[in-house]
Amino acid sequence: MTVRLLTNIGRLWTGSEIWNNAAILTQDDRIAWVGPASELPRSLPGVVEDIVDVDHVENLNGGLVTPGLIDAHTHPVYAGNRWAELAMRAGGASPNEIAAAGGGIASTVTVTRGTDPWTLCQGVRMRLADWLLSGTTTVEAKTGYHLTRDGELADVRMLRSLEGEPGMPRVHATFLAAHAVPPEFFGRRHDYVDAVGSWCADAAAVGADSVDVYCEEGRFTEREARWILGAGRAAGLLPRLHACGQSRTGAAGLASELGCASADLLHEADDEDVTALATAGVAAVVCPGTALQVGKMPPVRALLDKGVAVALGSDHAPGGTGITSMPLVISLAVAQFGMSVTEALRAATLGGAQALRASDRGTMVRGKYADIVLWDADHEGAFAWSYGLRPLRVWRGGEPALN
Numbered sequence: 001m002t003v004r005l006l007t008n009i010g011r012l013w014t015g016s017e018i019w020n021n022a023a024i025l026t027q028d029d030r031i032a033w034v035g036p037a038s039e040l041p042r043s044l045p046g047v048v049e050d051i052v053d054v055d056h057v058e059n060l061n062g063g064l065v066t067p068g069l070i071d072a073h074t075h076p077v078y079a080g081n082r083w084a085e086l087a088m089r090a091g092g093a094s095p096n097e098i099a100a101a102g103g104g105i106a107s108t109v110t111v112t113r114g115t116d117p118w119t120l121c122q123g124v125r126m127r128l129a130d131w132l133l134s135g136t137t138t139v140e141a142k143t144g145y146h147l148t149r150d151g152e153l154a155d156v157r158m159l160r161s162l163e164g165e166p167g168m169p170r171v172h173a174t175f176l177a178a179h180a181v182p183p184e185f186f187g188r189r190h191d192y193v194d195a196v197g198s199w200c201a202d203a204a205a206v207g208a209d210s211v212d213v214y215c216e217e218g219r220f221t222e223r224e225a226r227w228i229l230g231a232g233r234a235a236g237l238l239p240r241l242h243a244c245g246q247s248r249t250g251a252a253g254l255a256s257e258l259g260c261a262s263a264d265l266l267h268e269a270d271d272e273d274v275t276a277l278a279t280a281g282v283a284a285v286v287c288p289g290t291a292l293q294v295g296k297m298p299p300v301r302a303l304l305d306k307g308v309a310v311a312l313g314s315d316h317a318p319g320g321t322g323i324t325s326m327p328l329v330i331s332l333a334v335a336q337f338g339m340s341v342t343e344a345l346r347a348a349t350l351g352g353a354q355a356l357r358a359s360d361r362g363t364m365v366r367g368k369y370a371d372i373v374l375w376d377a378d379h380e381g382a383f384a385w386s387y388g389l390r391p392l393r394v395w396r397g398g399e400p401a402l403n
Contacts, residue, residue: 001027001028002026002027002028002056002398002399003026003027003047003048003054003055003056004026004054004056004057004058004370004395005023005024005025005026005054005056005057005058006023006024006025006026006058006060006065006372007023007057007058007060008021008059008060008062009021009022009023009024009062009063009065009374010060010061010062010063010064010378011063011064011378011379011380012024012034012064012065012066012364013065013066013067013345013364013380014034014067014363014364014365015066015067015346015349015350015363015365016350016363019035020036021037021038022034022035022065023035023036023040024065024370024372025040025044025047025048025051026370026372026395026398027047027398028397028398029370029397029398029399030366030368030370030397031364031365031366031368031370032044032047032366033366034364034365034366060374060393062378063374063375063376063377063378063392064375064377064378064379064380064382065364065372065373065374066135066345066349066364066372066373066375067349067350067361067362067363067364067368067371067373068135068136068138068169068349068369068372068373068395068396069134069135069136069137069138069326069327069330069348069349069352069373070137070138070139070140070326070348070349070351070353070356070358070361070362071131071136071138071139071140071313071314071316071326071329071352072140072264072283072285072311072312072313072351072352072355072356073142073264073265073285073287073313074139074141074313074314074315074316074317075141075142075144075176075315075316075317075318075320076127076128076139076141076142076316077120077124077142077143077145077155077158077159078108078112078123078145078317078318079108079111079112079114079115079119079120079123079145080107080108080111080112080115080318081318082103082318082319084101084103085098085101085103085104085107085319086319088101088103103319104319105145105319106180106182108318108319109145109146109180112146112151113146113151117154117158120158121158121162124141124158124159124162125162125165125168127316127324128162128168128169128171129167129168130324130325131169131324131326132167132168132169132394132401132402133391133394134324134325134326134327134328134388134391135326135327135373135375135389135391135394136169136325136326137169137170137369137371137394137401138170138172138352138356138358138361139169139170139171139172140171140172140174140210140313140356141159141171141172141173141174142174142175142176142179142212143155143156143159143173143174143175143176143177143179144176144177144179144180144212144214145179147177147179147180147181147182148182149177149195149199149202152175152177152199152203153199153202153203153206156173156175156203156206156207156208157206157207159173159207160173160206160207166401167401169396170361170369170371170396172209172356172358173207173209174208174209174210174211174212174240175199175200175204175210175211175212175232175237176213176214177196177199177203178193178196178211178213178220178224178225178228179214179219180219189224193220193224193228194227196228196231197227197228197230197232198231200228200231200232200235201231201234201235203232203235203237204232204235204236204237208237209237209356210232210237210238210239210240210261210356211229211231211232211233211235211237211238211239211240212239212240212241212242212264213225213242215241215251215254216242219242222251222254225251225254226254226258229241229258229260230258233258238260238356238357239258239259239260239261240255240260240261240263240264240285240355241254241255241260241263241264242264242265243255243263243265243266243269243273244263244265244266244268244269244273252269252273252276252277253272253273253276255277255280255282256273256276256277256280256282257276257280259280259282260282261355261356261357262282262283262284262285262311262355262356263277263282263284263285264284264285264286264313265285265286265287265290265298265315266284266286266298266299266303267290267291267294267296267297267298269298269299270299271299274299274302274303274306274308275306277303277308278303278306278307278308281309282308283308283311283351283354284303284308284309284310284311284355285310285312285313285355286298286300286303286310286311286312286313286333286337286347287312287314287315287321288312288332288333288335288336288337289314289315289320289321289323289328289329289332290315290320290321291336291337292332292336293320293321297336298337300333300337300338300339301337304339304343309351309355310343310347310351311348311351311352311355312326312329312333312344312348312352314326327386327389327390327391328387329348330344330345330348330383330389331383331384331386331387331388331389332387333347333348334384335384341380341381341383341384342380344383345380345383349363350362350363369397370395370397371395371397372394372395373391373393373394373395374391374392374393374394375389375390375391376389376390
């Protein structure tokens with residue numbers, strides 16, 4: 001049993017309240033006690049007989065401490081890049097012009113399929129390490145760039161394997177074979193939809209946590225999404241949905257009807273969608289980097305006012321943003337979405353846990369995972385100033401991951 005005492009915490013943001021001059025006691029991978037240092041018990045039954053006997057005592061020098069951050073929407077399993085395409089898009093090129101030049105999701109699928117497993121895994125490993133080094137202790141990671149049964153299942157296995165390596169964040173693996181229809185199914189999209197539905201049980205068996213569908217004009221319809229998410233739910237996967245990303249498709253309403261764990265992006269969501277999400281208890285995952293890139297803002301204030309659980313995501317993807325810093329996402333959420341620092345920080349911790357249905361993290365409470373970050377600041381307002389606040393130390397499950 002490893003017991004660790006973190007002391008001289010100048011400001012502790014727990015997810016629900018703030019304590020000055022606080023302390024945290026961890027036992028193995030869980031929080032055993034947390035609170036004002038003046039209330040630290042001399043002994044804790046089952047944990048330590050006398051607090052002076054704790055072997056691992058760490059002085060945090062009056063810094064700011066929060067729960068580990070949670071990135072609730074990422075696409076990190078890919079090879080290659082699409083920088084030339086992004087430059088074309090920034091220069092005003094149309095989707096058709098980009099496709100004619102060999103860009104789009106199909107280009108990433110081609111490169112990813114042609115990359116050997118070791119090289120692909122090494123790229124994903126480096127990205128996940130970047131998340132942890134920025135203070136993100138849980139990452140929702142989607143597949144979706146193989147679009148074959150064996151490739152997608154191999155991606156899930158890889159994510160599960162990487163999670164167990166030192167220096168990696170926790171991973172919530174999402175099966176996103178319904179990202180696009182691959183070229184070999186041209187003219188046979190119904191066959192592909194049926195195939196993806198049949199792969200869901202296999203995805204669950206190899207360790208996927210969720211199933212997602214890109215419900216968007218030109219991708220998958222509501223009817224197709226309903227079929228795939230139903231198959232995923234039957235296999236024990238949490239359903240989630242790319243909803244109202246670039247066009248009005250009714251996806252947010254579908255997410256509410258099906259009781260999805262989350263509806264993501266929501267750039268085209270309206271008041272009716274917001275009400276439906278609130279009524280159904282569906283979390284909203286919003287991605288400020290992507291919203292800034294496409295020039296459309298989700299109705300974040302309406303979502304918060306209606307009591308919807310709001311989570312933040314980087315939407316890291318080869319054809320979108322390369323963000324792996326949740327502190328940067330928090331800064332953008334404050335600037336772009338008009339969220340308060342507390343709202344944005346909550347969305348990057350507790351909100352992410354709610355979107356992933358991971359009740360064992362996201363707040364600093366006894367019994368939760370000891371996923372903890374010490375920041376290079378003495379107040380959470382630094383998130384609104386720094387545009388990428390730097391962590392000084394990170395603990396994942398009570399063990400130092402960054403010193």
